[in-house]
Amino acid sequence: MRAYRALARATARSALTYRLNLLLGLGTVFVQLVALLAVWRVILAQSSVNGFTWPQMRVYLLVAFAAGTVVSAFGDFRMAFRILDGDVALDLVKPVDYQKARFAETIGGLWIEVLLIGVVVGVTLAVTGGVRTPAGPALALFVVSMLLLVPLKFLIVYGSTLLCFWTQNFIGVQWARLAVMNLLSGALIPLAYLPGWLATVAQWSPFAGLTSTPALIFLGRVDVRHGLTLVAVQLGWVLLLWFGARLMWRAGLRRLTVNGG
Template sequence: MKPYTAHARAAALSALAYRGNFLLSLGGAAVQLIALLAVWKVLLADGQVGGFDWPHMRAYLVVAFASATLVGTFVDFRMSHRIRSGLVALDLVKPVDYQRARFAETAGGVWIEAVAVIVVVAITVAIGGALDTPPGPMLGLFAASIVLIVPLKFAVSYLSTLACFWTENFVGVLWARQALTGLLSGALVPLAFFPGWLATTAQWSPFAGLTSTPALIFIGQASGTHAVLLVATQLGWVLVMWYGARLLFRRGLRRLTVNGG
């Protein structure tokens, strides 16, 4: 456990050392939140759209901001660079599991991101008023769903970064992943606004667990058995993608060639 704790601590220190990059990324997400709040407040001024009124949409967008801020892309770029440069060979000789070490690095910076989320949400509440929270049991499910975002988002990021074993350009992979997750997670537009077949497909995909699931539980549009099923789906995708990533990593190592000494 100590080696993984050391990885987590090192990642946290790196995030603090490059706080300018982190603050710029946070600022971009905050500006997007402000823009979406302004747009949806105008659209919902006269009533409901797709079952969402303004208080529900405001709460939904705040949860979407929180889920987008957790688990940044710092670890992605570091991992992709080491794979493309061959430095990953040095990671492989260390007495730690490669995937668990990367997860420890990801988890190490989560507390910093969580503090930033709390600050931004507190400012939002101070300006626009308090958010309605779900009752006790649903609040517990919401908390569980938020916690599951960390391993789920890591699994999505880790799997996409493994593509660097087959491609020289990670930026294109990153942009494709961001576009896919932004759409199918419900981060930009709630899945309820999608055509029926696409909404159903997205709802049971791993991406819905990144935004839609915790947001729907928080605003009360998913409750009881439905909410439990959604959280169980999150957990199921975490397990499937975690072990699927281990298989893909082994295949990727077959393509690894390191020249020089």
């Protein structure tokens, strides 16, 4: 465990050292938040659409912003380039589990992301007005859902980055991942606005747990029983993707060829 704690601390120091990169990434999500707030305020100014009022949509977008900001410090590009260049072979001789080491790095930068989220959400609420927090059981479910979001998002990003063992173009993989995540997670629009069949597919996919599940629970659009089901789906995907990623790693290593003297 000492090695993983050291990796977590190193990630935190790196994020603070290269804070401009972190702030630029946060700025991208923040600009998206401001744009969506402006658009939805106009759309929902007169009436609700698919059951969403403007106050509800404002809270939904704030949860989406928080969900989109966490795990942003995970170095998927660094990991991808090490795989493509063959430098990942150096990681194989280290006395740590590769997947657990990358997750420890993710946890290391988490507190910085949470701090930045708190600042942005606090300022936004001060400008646009406060929100009503859900009752005890729903609030507890929301917290659990947000906690499960961290390993879930890590595993989706980590698993897609492992595709570099089979492809030479990580940029294409990243764009495809972002497009699918934004659509099926409900980050751009709530899943209720999607066609019925697509909304159903998205709700049972791992992507819904990245935005839709915690947002719906916080808004009280699902009862406690349904919320438990959604959180259970999140947990199920975390377990499935964790072990699935380990199988991908083993398969990828069989394709690894490193030349050198």
